[in-house]
Amino acid sequence: MKKITLFLTLISSLHAAGQSGIQDSIPAQELNEVIVRGERPQIKGHDGVLTVDLPAIVREKPVTNVLEALSYLPGVVDNNGSIGLSGATSVTIILNGELTNMPVQNLYQLLYSTPVDRLKNVEIMYAAPAKYHVSGAVINIVLKTPRPLDGLTGQLQAGYTQTRYPSYNTGAATTYALKDWTFDVNWTLSRNKTYSRQETYSNHLVNGQRTMIEDDMRQTGYNLSNLIYASIAYKPFRITYNGQITSDSHNNSLSTGTFGRYINRYSYLSPTGYHNISLRYTSTFGLTAGADYTSYSEDREQKLTKDATTLVRAFNRQTIERYHTYIDMEHQSGRWQINYGLEYQHSDDHSRQSYILPSQEGFNDVLKEDVADAYIGLQASFDSGLSFSASAKGEYFHNDLQHNWNFIPQLGVTYYKTPKSIFQLNFTSQRIYPQYWELHGATSYINEYSSISGNPSLQPYMNYAAQLSYILNQKYSATLYMLHADKYSVQLPYQMPDKLQLLFQTVNFDFSRTVGLQFNAPFDIKDVFNTTAVVNISHKQEKATHFHDIGFDNRRWSFYGALSNTLKPSPGSPLSFSADATYITGQIQGPGKFNPLWRIDAGMKWRFGKQRSCEINLKFNDIFNTWKPKLTIDNAGQDYKLTAHDIARNLRLSFIWKFNGFRPKDLTVDTSRFGTGQ
Incomplete structure (x- = not known):
């Protein structure tokens, strides 16, 4: 004001x-x-891109890092730490317009260690142009570029998280610029201890007779995670290293039920390592070229015991090497821009599984995979307020099990004549590939009754998505969307018809289709109270003619509502408080249905010290411990129920000290295919 x-x-x-x-x-x-009275616009639109002033939205929220800030982005759904985008089947997070090629959990760790004050803005692309080398929806996190005048800027932070058990983290984030050089370093060390609980009731039908099998499984996990991100740029060249080493890892599960008491121990025999190094060149005449190398390794032992008897002792090992390169070119002629490029990726996945008990064969395979594509794109803006981005990509995929050609179109159109009304239309497609480990057909045992098995015949599936958005006054938005996934796949339980055996396996469906409408409306009252309401109404259908030896056609309407509130005692107060509420009606997955869910979150932020360079943030998620998803399958003789407990409730406390450019400027106003799974 x-x-x-x-x-x-x-x-x-x-x-x-x-x-x-x-x-x-x-x-x-x-x-x-x-x-x-004046307000900074929250949302702008151009060339099929929605640019959101996220730093202004989260300024008084109890958030300290970029990952937490993303949950307040219009259209984003934070599903217990997993970022989703309403109106899109999946979303890829990129940094400064570049794909990181990091596994999802590593990317989340990086975003968690990146200070929220580094944010410049965030771009939402429901249909990302092919020049980003990403298909489908994208969230582009644009960070501020350090300047020589800023000097050494950064922050130090320490955090504590209490679920059933405590976890701790500490880290530092710094940037520095000197003439033509820029440096960016993030480091995080975290000690994690997790807990989860699952209750299952499997009313299993075999030869016309049903047997009720009950199980109550409690899982705990421990690890020490060390994440490093370092980037050095000199004029048009930049080299980046990001890596994560996870050590002292072990996961235990205690299962009690119909068949007795089981202890399942997963011990990591050596640190799990992820390392990626990339080089990028950006010219002044439109040429961009880059290459990166990724190495991943995991070595895990499983030991399943019943009472004092060892039932399973197995070893799972995975080593992945991946090489990736690309070259892009852009030409600008007046209002027209043409871009085109090539991309190639090769990976070698050496996975092994061996058994001491039971007496069965494992495998020792090397799976080679090649993906090559070429694209051409066109962008233009007109005085009428119309702008668009369109591209077409041809992709070739090959591994030892299959190969195919894909055509991937993209279109994003924006009409933006006045700030009062923005219209945007998007269409895109995306091919989703299965995890490397699943393609080997590996088997992991949960207990004598339940097991997880890979699927060498698993096929990639195609996602098609279309969205029509309207933004009023650069603030209020409504999005009508349709999502269609052909040959969609997901891991679900299946009761074997000829024996008492429960199988968890990822299989392909005929399709999954969702049609929905979402509204996002923020309101402010005199710089002391802010509330944002989100409403999403959708209809989903999933169909499989052959789900193992049965079929299903499941469909359901659902409602999602969320209310995010922030209160300050006065406009210049160093204190701010938040209270958030979320409710969702029952959803479907495959032949199963989920129960309605609700939760209440609350938080506080306190800034203090010289120039308010210190922050204490306190956040209590799922205060009443009500976010307990329950999956029920009752179809074609399948009768199964699973309830998950303690997956969202936690208390988080963090302290941050900011120096130089990271201090507040105005005091008054990230689907991994890596891993052997469990």
Whole structure:
């Protein structure tokens, strides 16, 4: 808000009065104070891109890092730490327009260690142009570029998280610029201890007779995670390293039920390592070229015991090497831009599984995979307010089990004549590939009754998505969307018809289709209270003619509602409080249905110290511990129920000290295919 006092005095020309001797009959008048209220636009649209001023949205929220800030992005759904985008089947997070090629959990760790003050803005692309080398929906996180005048800037942070068990983390994030050099370093060390609980009731039908099998499984996990991100840029060149080493890892599960008491231990025999190094060149004449190398390794032992008897002792090992390169070119001619490029990726996945118990064969395979594509794109903006981005990509995929050609179109159209109304239309497609480990057909045992098995015949599936969005006053938005996934796949339980055996396996469906409408509306009251309401109404259908030896056609309407509130005692107060509420009706997955869910979250932020460079943030998620998803399958003889407990409730406390450029400027106003699974 700006306060402007306007004085208007009407006088006759003194020179003329002096000449004529005639006095002005209109006296001077002072008008009342005029208050002009102004707001920074939250959403802008251009070329099929929605640019969101996320730093302004989260300024008073109890968030300290970019990952937490993303949950307040319009259209984003934070599903217990997993970022989703309403109106899109899946979303890819990129940094400064570049794909990181990091596994999802590693990317989340990086975003968690990146200070929220590094944010410049965030771009949402429901249909990302092919020049980003990403298909489908994209969230592009644009970070501020360090300048030599800023000096060394950064922050130090320490955090504590309490679920059933405590976890701790500490880290540092710094940037520095010197003439033509820029440096960016993030480091995070975290000690994690997790807990989860699952209750299952499997009313299993075999040879016309049902047997009720109950199980109550409690899982705990421990690890020490060390994440490093370092980037050095000199003029048009930049080299980046990002890596994560997870050590001292072990996961245990205690299962009690119909068949007895089981202890399942997963011990990592060596640190799990992910390392990626990339080189990028950006010219002044439109050429961009880059290459990166990724290495991943995991070595895990499983030991399943019942009472004092060892039932399973197995070893799972995975080593992946991946090479990736690309070259892009852009030409600008007036309002028209043409872009085109090539991309190639090769990976070698050496996975092994061996058994001491039971006496069965494992495998020792090397799976080679090649993906090559070429694209051409076109962008243009017109005086009428119309702008668009369109591209077409041809992709070839090959591994030892299959190969195919894919055509991937993309279209994003925006009509933006005045700030009052923005219209945007998007269409895109995306091919989703299965995890490397699943393609080997590996088997992991949960207990004598339940097991997880890979699927060498698993096929990639195609996602098609279309969205029509309307943004009012660069603030309120509504999105009508349709999603269709052909040959969609997901891991689900299946009761074997000829034996008492529960199988978890990822299989392909005929399709999954969702049609929905979402509304997002923020409101502000005198710089002390802010609330944002989100409503999503959708209809989903999933169909499989052959789900193992049965079929299903499941469909359901659902409602999602969320209310996010922030309160400050006064506009300049160093304290701010938040209270968020979320409710969702039952959803479907495959032949199963989920129960309705609701949760309440609350938080507090306190800024203090010199120039308020220190922050304490406190956040209590799922206060009443009500977010307990329950999956029920009752179809074609399948009768199964699973309830998950303690997956969202946690208390988080963090302390941050910011120095130089990271201090507040105005005090008044990230689907991994890596891993052997469990």
